[in-house]
Amino acid sequence: MTKLNQILAVEKGVKADAQRKLTDAYHTIQKGPLLSGISRSYQPIDDEGEQLPSESTRVQVQAEGVLRDVAVALTRLFDVTATKDWANCTATASVTVDGQVILADVPVTYLLFLEKQLVDLHTFIGKLPTLDPSETWALDENTDTWRTEPVKTTRTKKVPRNHVLAEATDKHPAQVQVYNEDVVVGYWTKVAFSGALPQRRVNELLGRVQKLQDAVKYAREEANGVEITDRRIGDAVFGYLLG
Structure with a gap:
């Protein structure tokens, strides 16, 4: 059985190959002389007339053949992409941190989204303002801010x-x-007041985000390891288009 991570590994190469072949085919069919041929022979009026050799140019490219080559390249791309997209509908995994399930049965596409968002969140938390370490701070319950002695x-x-x-x-x-x-x-x-955070709180938040990032990555790898069914979409598409 094929696994989703195997399809993901080849998808980029298949896509690049199909795009290259489609581009080459496009340029080929723009070259009119390659699609043109000619056969010309000469016959003098009488037998005493000058004899000239026949001329011929063969057709080097047939549009129907180019179509078939394009269909072969795109069929592979269509099949790989379909296999990936169908698999993404069923590939799920749970995000678990310290033995606790934070998110259950998350689709792999959402795991990818979450992974990117957590990178931005980690950067944001790392830039949070912190209290001046040269001061002694205590939480003021009346103002819900930090205050000095x-x-x-x-x-x-x-x-x-x-x-x-x-x-x-x-x-x-x-x-x-x-x-x-x-x-x-x-x-x-x-008395100085501040809405910043203690450094220990920022460190705690960064640690939590890092744990969640790792858990999401593990879940994505687990989801991508699911066994999938190969899809054959290209034959149906081009069977209709070129039929």
Whole structure:
């Protein structure tokens, strides 16, 4: 019995071969001289006249023969494709992760779709924003976001001060230097919030996607290993077309 993965292995080559032969046939039938022939002989009016040799050109290509060659090439393609498509209707497998069936009896065509989607999903998850590791974060249930511990900082204000360089005398006023002093006038309490994810959560999601990707690949291989029935579609098609 033929298996689906065997048909898939030869499908690309059969398709390329059929396309090449169809293209060659198309170019061949465009060459008018190859389809044309001639036979010409000369007969003088009397026996004393000049004798000239006969001329002939044989037909090198017959359109009916080209059609038959194309039919042979396409019949193989039609049969292989039909065998694959009919098999895809029955080829299924279950996606199992850690012994748990996630998806049961999935068609192989959907497994292919799912496999491609999971590649994109893996890339997307890998780009998710993560929390700044230099901070300590806790989940705030009121806002459903992550928050840091409160950080208290001071607010200062410059207050002018006088520094007496020389005391006043009966002859000279006091010498005073004015300078500014930073004085604490209040406190800031800062709490940062973030909608990003902890790195451990992103790693967990990536691990789950990877497991699911592997499971889908295993399921696809299992589905492609199903025994199938060879279909003979080409003979029916070209039996009608060329009949």
